[in-house]
Amino acid sequence: MQGQEAAGATPTPRPEKSSAGAECCQLVQGPIIVGAGPSGLAVAATLSRHAVPFTVLERSDGIADLWTNRTYDRLRLHLPKVFCELPHARFPADFPTYPSKHDFLRYLRSYAARFGVSPLFGRTVTRARFDAAAALWRVTAVSAADGGRATEYASPWLVVATGENAEVVVPRVKGMERFDGEVLHSSAYRSGERFKGRRVLVVGCGNSGMEMCLDLCEHGAKPFMSVRSGVHVLPREMFGSSTFGIAMSLLKWLPIKVVDWLLLLVARLVLGDTEKHGLRRPKLGPLEIKNITGKSPVLDVGAWSLIKSGNIKIVPEVESFSGNGARFVDGNEMAFDAVICATGYRSNVPSWLKDGELFTEDGKAKAQQQQQPSNQWRGPNNGLYCVGFSGRGLLGAGADALRAAADIAGRWQEWVAAAPGPKISSSV
Numbered sequence: 001m002q003g004q005e006a007a008g009a010t011p012t013p014r015p016e017k018s019s020a021g022a023e024c025c026q027l028v029q030g031p032i033i034v035g036a037g038p039s040g041l042a043v044a045a046t047l048s049r050h051a052v053p054f055t056v057l058e059r060s061d062g063i064a065d066l067w068t069n070r071t072y073d074r075l076r077l078h079l080p081k082v083f084c085e086l087p088h089a090r091f092p093a094d095f096p097t098y099p100s101k102h103d104f105l106r107y108l109r110s111y112a113a114r115f116g117v118s119p120l121f122g123r124t125v126t127r128a129r130f131d132a133a134a135a136l137w138r139v140t141a142v143s144a145a146d147g148g149r150a151t152e153y154a155s156p157w158l159v160v161a162t163g164e165n166a167e168v169v170v171p172r173v174k175g176m177e178r179f180d181g182e183v184l185h186s187s188a189y190r191s192g193e194r195f196k197g198r199r200v201l202v203v204g205c206g207n208s209g210m211e212m213c214l215d216l217c218e219h220g221a222k223p224f225m226s227v228r229s230g231v232h233v234l235p236r237e238m239f240g241s242s243t244f245g246i247a248m249s250l251l252k253w254l255p256i257k258v259v260d261w262l263l264l265l266v267a268r269l270v271l272g273d274t275e276k277h278g279l280r281r282p283k284l285g286p287l288e289i290k291n292i293t294g295k296s297p298v299l300d301v302g303a304w305s306l307i308k309s310g311n312i313k314i315v316p317e318v319e320s321f322s323g324n325g326a327r328f329v330d331g332n333e334m335a336f337d338a339v340i341c342a343t344g345y346r347s348n349v350p351s352w353l354k355d356g357e358l359f360t361e362d363g364k365a366k367a368q369q370q371q372q373p374s375n376q377w378r379g380p381n382n383g384l385y386c387v388g389f390s391g392r393g394l395l396g397a398g399a400d401a402l403r404a405a406a407d408i409a410g411r412w413q414e415w416v417a418a419a420p421g422p423k424i425s426s427s428v
């Protein structure tokens with residue numbers, strides 16, 4: 001399904017003129033979904049099962065831009081596949097427990113095809129505002145392929161599915177512009193192959209930073225990982241089962257602090273004392289931190305043993321860069337050939353959504369910040385929804401998608417029933 005102009009029987013007032021400099025305006029059937037990543041696909045697929053039409057606007061030229069264009073080659077899902085399935089479709093039985101990114105992309109493509117999701121590609125949403133007089137969301141999208149032509153789409157319902165990882169975050173560090181070597185963000189890193197024999201500083205120690213260090217080592221590079229604050233490293237599996245799965249099961253019976261204590265006890269037995277090798281553990285436990293800040297613990301896939309053996313060196317926070325290296329906060333200086341910033345991503349919602357009800361100023365779901373993840377998917381009665389902002393990865397996105405789509409479907413049926421004249425068929 002994709003954006004078509006409504007057949008004229010939609011019971012919403014037709015927007016008379018476009019706003020925000022758009023050259024034309026289309027009133028679409030059903031909701032507008034911004035973003036064709038896993039969240040956008042999940043909500044579209046569920047709407048399709050409710051026989052509700054929709055329009056998906058996606059800035060890149062294909063689905064799941066993050067997974068297609070901004071991830072390293074060796075990436076596998078961090079969590080077992082049962083925790084990463086989108087609604088209504090299991091992963092194929094022959095997929096491994098931790099599917100590769102190529103497996104995951106295959107799954108997403110067949111998911112989109114199966115549920116008839118055909119996004120409008122190359123449409124970057126630059127503005128969305130609620131027109132209270134018309135009770136419509138007015139969404140402006142710019143098409144680069146069309147010479148930057150802006151089109152306004154209008155609908156009573158808007159689903160924000162642009163993700164928590166829409167824009168890269170690169171820290172400003174003194175002297176970075178003076179550094180003569182290559183500086184790149186982890187989103188541009190594919191493999192350690194071209195860094196063979198080079199000294200590479202990886203800034204950041206999350207799952208990506210750790211795994212890139214492992215990859216660099218395996219390709220004969222010399223990685224140094226700069227660690228600013230504490231980090232929880234956990235084995236990906238404990239007693240032959242996924243650590244995440246064990247934690248989820250324990251949380252059904254035990255308070256979070258007790259589960260954290262148990263996880264850290266087993267981590268200590270399996271990995272040893274991470275602090276001895278420069279990875280200080282934060283005061284709060286891994287699950288508590290995830291709940292409060294959204295920051296995931298590192299699930300080790302092999303980097304830890306290379307840290308212990310000294311093949312990956314831990315260095316402190318960077319104080320400044322020079323032409324050929326970095327100076328650290330402890331006063332030490334080292335030379336490097338390249339710097340990789342594994343410093344994460346941020347939401348881009350504040351740059352285009354002109355509505356402060358559902359999101360904080362930095363583009364996070366307000367309810368999630370207030371630790372009410374079950375409420376974060378719907379705005380206060382103006383047809384605004386968000387999917388994929390619960391801080392709970394693909395699992396959370398699937399749950400949001402089911403709720404948002406069911407809610408929209410109810411409202412869509414009411415609109416269709418109230419439509420004057422010939423009814424729009426809701427079968428699609």
Ligand SMILES: Cc1cc2nc3c(=O)[nH]c(=O)nc-3n(C[C@H](O)[C@H](O)[C@H](O)COP(=O)(O)OP(=O)(O)OC[C@H]3O[C@@H](n4cnc5c(N)ncnc54)[C@H](O)[C@@H]3O)c2cc1C
Pocket residue numbers: 034035036037038039040057058059060063064065066067071075076077078079083084123124125126161162163164165166208348352387388389392393394395397
């Ligand atoms: C390296 C890495 C590994 C991860 N591994 C896991 C994992 O194993 N399990 C897990 O649950 N989660 C994992 N995550 C988290 C992961 O990002 C999400 O689970 C998943 O991609 C979220 O899907 P999404 O659709 O919400 O966001 P995204 O995948 O980011 O998709 C958002 C889409 O919106 C589009 N978009 C953004 N802005 C605009 C705009 N203004 N106009 C139009 N389109 C726009 C983007 O191009 C993109 O296609 C990982 C993240 C990273 C970075």
